[in-house]
Amino acid sequence: MSAPVITVRGLTMGFGDHVVMRDLNFDIHAGEVFVILGGSGCGKSTLLKHMVGLYKPMAGRITVAGMDMDPDDDGAYRRILARIGVMFQGGALFSSMNLGENVALPITEYSGLRGRAVDDLVRLKLRQVGLEGFEHHLPEELSGGMRKRAAIARALALNPEILFLDEPSAGLDPISSAGLDALILRLNRTLGTTFVVVTHELSSILTIASRVVMLDAASKSIIAEGDPHELRDRSAHPFVRQFFNRQPGMEG
Amino acid sequence: MNNTADLDISIGSDALSLTLRGALNLQSVPGILDRLALVPRPLPKRIRADLGGVTRMDDCGALVIMELRRMAEASGGKLEMERTPDHVRELLDFLRLDSPPEPGPIRRARPDILTRFGEKTMHVVDQAASHVSFVGETTTTLASLLVRPGRLRLGDTISYMQRVGVDALPIVGLISFLLGLIMAFMSAVQLQQFGANIYVASLVALAMVRELGPIMTAIIVAGRSGSAFAAEIGTMKVSEEVDALITMGFKPAMFLVAPKVIASVLVVPLLTVFSNLFAIAGGLVIGVGTLNLTLNAYMAQTMSTLSIFDINWGIFKSAVFALLISTVGCFKGYRVRGGAASVGQATTSAVVTSIFLVILTDSVLAVILRYWRP
Ligand SMILES: Nc1ncnc2c1ncn2[C@@H]1O[C@H](COP(=O)(O)OP(=O)(O)O)[C@@H](O)[C@H]1O
Ligand SMILES: [Mg+2]
Numbered sequence: 001m002s003a004p005v006i007t008v009r010g011l012t013m014g015f016g017d018h019v020v021m022r023d024l025n026f027d028i029h030a031g032e033v034f035v036i037l038g039g040s041g042c043g044k045s046t047l048l049k050h051m052v053g054l055y056k057p058m059a060g061r062i063t064v065a066g067m068d069m070d071p072d073d074d075g076a077y078r079r080i081l082a083r084i085g086v087m088f089q090g091g092a093l094f095s096s097m098n099l100g101e102n103v104a105l106p107i108t109e110y111s112g113l114r115g116r117a118v119d120d121l122v123r124l125k126l127r128q129v130g131l132e133g134f135e136h137h138l139p140e141e142l143s144g145g146m147r148k149r150a151a152i153a154r155a156l157a158l159n160p161e162i163l164f165l166d167e168p169s170a171g172l173d174p175i176s177s178a179g180l181d182a183l184i185l186r187l188n189r190t191l192g193t194t195f196v197v198v199t200h201e202l203s204s205i206l207t208i209a210s211r212v213v214m215l216d217a218a219s220k221s222i223i224a225e226g227d228p229h230e231l232r233d234r235s236a237h238p239f240v241r242q243f244f245n246r247q248p249g250m251e252g
Numbered sequence: 253m254n255n256t257a258d259l260d261i262s263i264g265s266d267a268l269s270l271t272l273r274g275a276l277n278l279q280s281v282p283g284i285l286d287r288l289a290l291v292p293r294p295l296p297k298r299i300r301a302d303l304g305g306v307t308r309m310d311d312c313g314a315l316v317i318m319e320l321r322r323m324a325e326a327s328g329g330k331l332e333m334e335r336t337p338d339h340v341r342e343l344l345d346f347l348r349l350d351s352p353p354e355p356g357p358i359r360r361a362r363p364d365i366l367t368r369f370g371e372k373t374m375h376v377v378d379q380a381a382s383h384v385s386f387v388g389e390t391t392t393t394l395a396s397l398l399v400r401p402g403r404l405r406l407g408d409t410i411s412y413m414q415r416v417g418v419d420a421l422p423i424v425g426l427i428s429f430l431l432g433l434i435m436a437f438m439s440a441v442q443l444q445q446f447g448a449n450i451y452v453a454s455l456v457a458l459a460m461v462r463e464l465g466p467i468m469t470a471i472i473v474a475g476r477s478g479s480a481f482a483a484e485i486g487t488m489k490v491s492e493e494v495d496a497l498i499t500m501g502f503k504p505a506m507f508l509v510a511p512k513v514i515a516s517v518l519v520v521p522l523l524t525v526f527s528n529l530f531a532i533a534g535g536l537v538i539g540v541g542t543l544n545l546t547l548n549a550y551m552a553q554t555m556s557t558l559s560i561f562d563i564n565w566g567i568f569k570s571a572v573f574a575l576l577i578s579t580v581g582c583f584k585g586y587r588v589r590g591g592a593a594s595v596g597q598a599t600t601s602a603v604v605t606s607i608f609l610v611i612l613t614d615s616v617l618a619v620i621l622r623y624w625r626p
Contacts, residue, residue, distance in 0.1 A: 095490075095591015100358030112282030116355070117315050123353030124311045135358045140590045159278060159310050186346065190339065191310055 002030040003066075005162060005194050006051060010060035013043065013050050019058065020046050022220045026213055030161075033188055033195040033208045035228070037243065038215035044198045045089050047215070048166050051196065052086050053077055065161070082110070085160035089167050089198075091151040093139040099126065099150045100135030106157045125153040128183055130176055145171040152180070156187070162194045163187075169201045181207050202244065206232070214240060255279040258305070259287055267298040270320070273305030276313025284316055288323070297329035304335030313340075314347050321352070379587075386583045390513065393505040397514075408511035416477045416512075417519030421526065424472055428527040431468065432456050432534025440543055449543040453553035456535030457528075461558055461566045465528040467614060470573035473520055474606040478581035481512050482602035485585025486595040494586075504586070513578040520574035521567045528566070561625075569617060573610045580606040 004027035011024040020043040028034045036044050049055045051062055053071040062069040064080045071077050093102050103122045107113055113121060126132050129149040139147055152168055165184075169177040181204050187193040188208075199205060205212060205228050212231065214224040216239060224231055224240045232244035257274035268291065274280065301320055306313075317331075324331040344350075363371070397404050439455050485508055488494050497507055532554060539545040584602040588594045 096593035098358070098360060101360075104358060111278050111312075113278075113285070113312075113315075114282070117282070117285055117319070119356065119358050120315055120318055120353060121312060122358050124314060124347055127347065127353060128311065132353060136360065138590060159312065190343070191308075 004028060005030045005065055006196070007063045008051070008060070009062070011047075011050065011057050011062060012059040013046055013055065014058050019220060021215060023060070024222060026222065026225060028194065028196060028211075030194055031188065031192050032210045033184060033197065035205050035209040035212040036196065036198045036215065037200070037205070037212055039217055042215045042217035044215060045166055048086075048164050048196065048198060052084060052164055053080065083161045084164065085155035085158065085162070086164045087148075087151045087155040087166060087168060089170075091139070091144075091147040093147055093151055093154070095139050098136050098138050099131065099142070099153075102139070102150060103135075103154045103157050106154065110158055122157075125156055126150070128156070129153045130179055145173065145176060148172065149176065149180070152183075159187075159191060159193070161192075162196065165195065165197045165199075167198050167200070169199055169204055177201060177204060180204075184208050202246070214243070257281075257284060259284050261287070261291060263291070264296065266296055267300055268296050268323075269300045269302070271302040271305065272316070273307075275308040276306060276316055277308065277310045278312045281312045281315055285319060288316075288319055291323075295323055295327040297327055298332065299324040299327075299329060300332045300334060302334045303337060303340055306337055306340055309340050309343055311343070311347060314344065314349055317344065317349060318352055382587065383583060386586065387579065389505045390509050390579055390582075393503065393510055394513065397510060403506065404514065405507065405511050409515045412512050412515035413519045415480070416473060416516050417523055420472060420476055420523060423476075424469060424523055424527050425530045427472065428460075428465070428468060428530035429534040431464065432460065432531030432536075433538055434534075435459060435464075435531070436535035436538035437542075440538060444543070449539070449545060450549060450553050452535060452539050452543060453545070453550045454557040457532055457554040457557050458562065460528045460531040461562050463566075463614070465524050465531065466566050466570040466573060467610065469520060469524045469527045469570055470577060470610045471607055473516070473523070473574065474577045474581075474603050474610065477516065478577040478602045478606045479599045481578060481581030482585040482588075482598045483595055485582055486588035486598045489586065489588040490591055490595060509579070509582045509586075512582055513575065516574040516578035517571050520577075521570045524566060524570035565621070569614065572613060572617075576609045576613060577606040580609065 006028040008024055008026050012019060012022050013024075014020045024047070036047060038044050046055065050057060051064065051069070053064075053069050056071070065083050067076050067080055069077075069080065093099070094105070097105070100119075100122050103125050104118055107118050107121060122135060123132060126135055129152050131146060131149055131153065134142065134146065134150075139150070142150065148168060148171055152165065155163055155165070169180055172180065184195055184197070185208055188195060195208075197208070209228045211226060212224070212228050213222050214231075215221075216223040223237055224235055228244075231240055235241055235244070255275055255277060257272065257276055257280035259273075260271040262269045272284075276284070299320060301317075317333075321331045435456050436452050440449065440452050443449055443451055443455075485494070488508070494504055494508075497504055536547070536550050539550045540547055581602045584598040584605070588598045
């Protein structure tokens with residue numbers, strides 16, 4: 001397997017006195033689809049925000065693309081940001097811009113494309129997430145699932161090397177969700193994009209994940225790590241078994 | 253990773269031949285598009301593109317194909333792709349490039365002046381109508397509270413009294429003190445010429461209690477609290493909190509508006525009294541410090557100038573201003589649609605509208621007073 005693009009070493013994270021996770025250690029390799037699992041409120045979004053430099057670790061260090069994640073070092077942080085794309089759990093679309101403008105923003109800001117080429121590319125991005133024709137809509141005029149897909153299109157805008165997606169399929173219908181899985185796998189295979197995805201969708205995990213980690217709020221640590229199929233079939237941990245063997249209809 | 257691409261262009265009499273090599277992605281495509289734009293027109297009917305050397309291509313590379321197709325169609329021909337690698341064919345299929353996306357700008361076009369004027373006018377009409385219904389609902393809610401005061405959310409009301417009143421004390425005190433100081437100082441220069449120093453006390457007291465005290469306080473409250481009301485309710489609208497209140501059976505007018513309005517009406521008159529006292533203290537400092545007036549003389553003059561009516565009138569006015577500021581703030585917040593930008597506009601509009609209404613009301617009241625007590 002290729003060199004790690006993200007390393008997490010001894011990461012303790014929390015807010016004030018409240019420790020969310022203690023002493024996390026894992027690597028994410030180039031070209032992986034790395035899935036983070038865990039009950040709601042266990043710290044998945046917090047972990048993601050640490051990996052993109054929005055929060056500072058209480059202890060430990062994180063490297064991304066071979067560079068220390070240190071938001072105070074402006075130059076290095078910008079070099080990291082140029083290689084990553086992030087989709088936040090709530091979508092975080094700019095409410096004053098229409099969908100097209102949201103997706104166009106990083107393109108006009110960080111690429112040499114101009115004029116009609118930007119418009120065309122924006123439409124191709126929206127087409128890939130199934131939102132073609134909605135470029136003139138404001139975020140408030142869309143459903144939650146549509147906002148989520150638009151946010152994914154914006155995160156994809158520059159085809160970054162590493163994409164962080166926080167619950168991309170929550171709120172999506174099964175067909176959009178499957179389409180999203182296909183898109184993730186495509187980008188992963190054709191462009192070698194590394195994905196770090198938070199998701200609960202069991203079918204999606206089994207389709208896309210090359211490796212998963214499972215966080216546990218009670219022990220504030222990782223309780224399982226590895227190939228999702230192997231974990232499903234062989235894990236001895238009761239939580240992990242429960243997660244992978246839940247009855248259909250209880251997903252979500 | 254190799255991110256460079258090559259483009260060879262040769263223009264024959266009957267065909268334009270292009271050879272693309274390397275990686276077609278966000279790094280290389282802008283340069284290629286620029287070069288395509290420089291190919292002299294008119295173009296020959298046939299455009300042949302050799303894609304055999306394309307090693308990698310992403311959706312951004314598809315822009316090149318789209319552009320070549322457009323060029324071919326413009327000259328009435330068709331793009332001929334040669335030696336297309338499988339990965340390129342697969343990408344073009346995935347992007348369904350056979351039916352290219354609609355052309356046209358994605359930015360919202362700014363409407364022309366006439367349209368904007370029309371929209372603004374409709375907006376004002378619409379706003380006036382909804383203002384009336386908002387005021388109606390607020391009034392019935394407040395009236396219903398007279399009958400059943402127990403329905404008021406007392407905890408919220410007290411917390412707003414603190415935020416609107418107590419928290420504003422330092423800034424109101426400071427500004428009023430300085431205002432009194434300035435008024436006394438400026439008028440002293442004139443009044444001294446006539447040996448009428450003592451009337452500095454009258455001027456400061458009367459001007460503050462009748463006009464400036466209520467107005468200054470109202471402006472500060474509009475800036476501090478009117479804007480905060482609009483932002484608070486506006487953000488709640490954006491995040492569907494107001495919808496949640498409604499579906500839980502709470503009346504927004506009772507839950508959100510009444511505590512703010514009642515707190516403001518109770519506390520702003522007190523703030524005004526406080527403002528008057530500080531301004532008089534400011535005048536006193538100048539009077540005693542630089543005009544050789546005694547403390548007693550200054551205070552006696554102040555007391556003899558002010559009638560009970562003046563004091564009550566000022567307090568009444570500030571209660572009216574408080575009613576205006578708080579309802580306008582809540583109303584503007586309540587009308588927020590959309591997102592963050594809309595909250596910002598509501599906040600601005602709350603402050604501007606309430607200051608305007610305060611001054612307007614003050615003028616109207618001054619006219620009424622003129623005929624009522626000539
Ligand atoms: N900004 C914050 N301040 C304080 N605590 C927070 C903050 N954000 C999240 N938390 C806490 O951190 C824990 C993990 O939250 P989060 O990472 O959002 O969970 P999830 O796994 O559902 O994404 C929760 O206990 C939450 O209360
Ligand atoms: Mg989360």
